[in-house]
Amino acid sequence: MKIGPIAIPGAGERATGTFTFSGDEGLAKYEWPYIAIAGLQAGPIVLITAGIHAAEYTGIEAAIRLGRTISPDAVRGTILILPLLNRPGFYERSIYVNPEDGDNLNRLFPGKPDGTWGERFAHHLLAEIITKCDYSIDLHAGDLIEDLEPFVIYRETGTPALDERIRGMADAYGARWAVKGMPTSERPGSLFAVAALNGVASMIAESGGRGLLIEEDVARHVTGVTNVLRTIGLLSGRPERVEPPTVVKSFEWLRSPVEGIFHSHVRVAQLVKPRDLLGDMTDLVGEPLAAVTAPVGGVVLFIVTSPAIKKNGLLLAIGEL
Ligand SMILES: [Zn+2]
Known part of the structure; x- marks a missing residue:
């Protein structure tokens, strides 16, 4: 065969x-x-x-x-x-x-x-x-x-x-x-x-x-x-x-609105609530650029571990509960 x-x-x-x-x-x-x-x-x-x-x-x-x-x-x-x-x-x-x-x-x-x-x-x-x-x-x-x-x-x-x-x-x-x-x-x-x-x-x-x-x-x-x-x-x-x-209700992929350094404030498997602060973006001299907040509540299924993020680059994903 x-x-x-x-x-x-x-x-x-x-x-x-x-x-x-x-x-x-x-x-x-x-x-x-x-x-x-x-x-x-x-x-x-x-x-x-x-x-x-x-x-x-x-x-x-x-x-x-x-x-x-x-x-x-x-x-x-x-x-x-x-x-x-x-x-x-x-x-x-x-x-x-x-x-x-x-x-x-x-x-x-x-x-x-x-x-x-x-x-x-x-x-x-x-x-x-x-x-x-x-x-x-x-x-x-x-x-x-x-x-x-x-x-x-x-x-x-x-x-x-x-x-x-x-x-x-x-x-x-x-x-x-x-x-x-x-x-x-x-x-x-x-x-x-x-x-x-x-x-x-x-x-x-x-x-x-x-x-x-x-x-x-x-x-x-x-x-x-x-x-x-x-x-x-x-x-x-x-x-x-x-x-x-x-089975999660949705699989939300969060992307960065800016290019910069990503600091994650959460871990994988962590449960988050809507609007929780998940991380922040700064520029290359440390000026704050953007806060990353949860659009839905759920479980963090993956996180990008590299801090080097392009504009629209992937940051993390939440499985909505
Ligand atoms: Zn894969």
Whole structure:
């Protein structure tokens, strides 16, 4: 069996290697790593991806660890793991974007066959790999300059049977918080959202950040994905019963009205009330420029840890409660 350019091994085997998208010179400069696990028994195909943001290391590390430790004997179906989607950005330590074109790869789906590097990558990945799978789990963290409270993200499609499968996955990961996108979602073009619109049961999980490979953050992803795989029947073993996450009412991203130095007054996971002072901006000699206040009450889900902020630069996000 092949999934796009990737040869899946025979039943009961694991294969590792690299693949590329031949026929596109710009993409074919790179080799992407993969780990494929073919279960002894036939069943659905699960795609586990990470590193679409190249410096979100806990997701990358967890994807590799799952690929090396899940036994094919315990699998009913196929697990395809792509641990590093933003291959151009990894050794460049790119934050948010892909150095080939400066775009955020997780905003470009479904992509275009004749577009920019990122649009062509998104097109090939979606058409040749993602849509061949039944489930998709995309692992993230706070980026190199972000601290983060763990959460999951999923999107409703309006198709009840699919939405039920998606909700089941998100509930099984074991996060305390969930962000739910609507069928007409803000921030379109994400891998998970476009996969869901193409009938693939999809979610994002976020754990860790700041470029740190903290074991607890990696282990949270490994445990969470393992529980999702057990819940959907792809991996043997009884799923652990975990509390479903609290779904926040909205996901508010705060941006700075000015360029300057950001001083945060809050921490991730902190609960804030509407109009609370969350931080302030000063210029390069310390003159106050702006106060950052909470537009809604809720939980702080991520904070930019770098104080160097451009005008309209991202500062932090609140999950509204
Ligand atoms: Zn990310």
